[in-house]
Amino acid sequence: MYKVTKEISFCYGHRLMHHAGKCRHLHGHSARAAITIAADELDRQGMVCDFSDIDAAARQLIDEQFDHNMLLHRDDPALPWLRQNNERHLVLDEHPTAEALAKMIYRHMQAQGYRVVQVAIWETATAHASYSE
Ligand SMILES: Nc1nc2c(c(=O)[nH]1)N=C([C@H](O)[C@H](O)COP(=O)(O)OP(=O)(O)OP(=O)(O)O)CN2
Numbered sequence: 001m002y003k004v005t006k007e008i009s010f011c012y013g014h015r016l017m018h019h020a021g022k023c024r025h026l027h028g029h030s031a032r033a034a035i036t037i038a039a040d041e042l043d044r045q046g047m048v049c050d051f052s053d054i055d056a057a058a059r060q061l062i063d064e065q066f067d068h069n070m071l072l073h074r075d076d077p078a079l080p081w082l083r084q085n086n087e088r089h090l091v092l093d094e095h096p097t098a099e100a101l102a103k104m105i106y107r108h109m110q111a112q113g114y115r116v117v118q119v120a121i122w123e124t125a126t127a128h129a130s131y132s133e
């Protein structure tokens with residue numbers, strides 16, 4: 001099996017409401033997603049798929065919904081203020097962890113028809129989460 005991985009950087013704000021430490025406060029990350037696509041055979045260009053096609057497909061979600069956005073759980077107490085002040089935000093049913101973002105990108109790529117095998121989110125230089133099925 002062949003595998004290719006495309007990385008995309010993006011920034012977001014969030015908080016983890018039930019975190020015992022500092023992550024319960026609103027804060028932000030310069031994150032990196034690593035999206036891995038697989039194929040048993042190469043296409044006529046000798047590729048699993050073009051890196052730029054993975055980039056374009058993933059950016060439909062990352063640029064439009066995650067990048068420079070405030071990602072919050074639906075019960076987050078900051079939501080009324082953001083709504084009243086027309087501040088950009090995305091409401092999630094899950095807590096906005098790196099795991100949850102990795103799963104959302106994975107499912108998005110699947111829906112675009114890609115044979116995605118793993119999505120990893122590097123939230124900091126030293127911590128990453130990944131999702132695969
Ligand atoms: N399993 C997870 N654990 C944590 C997540 C997560 O998404 N999944 N997220 C956070 C915080 O949002 C944030 O990423 C803090 O992470 P941490 O590695 O603790 O960040 P630091 O900058 O403090 O790292 P240092 O290397 O200690 O400086 C927390 N946990």
Ligand SMILES: [Zn+2]
Binds near residue numbers: 023
């Ligand atoms: Zn964080």
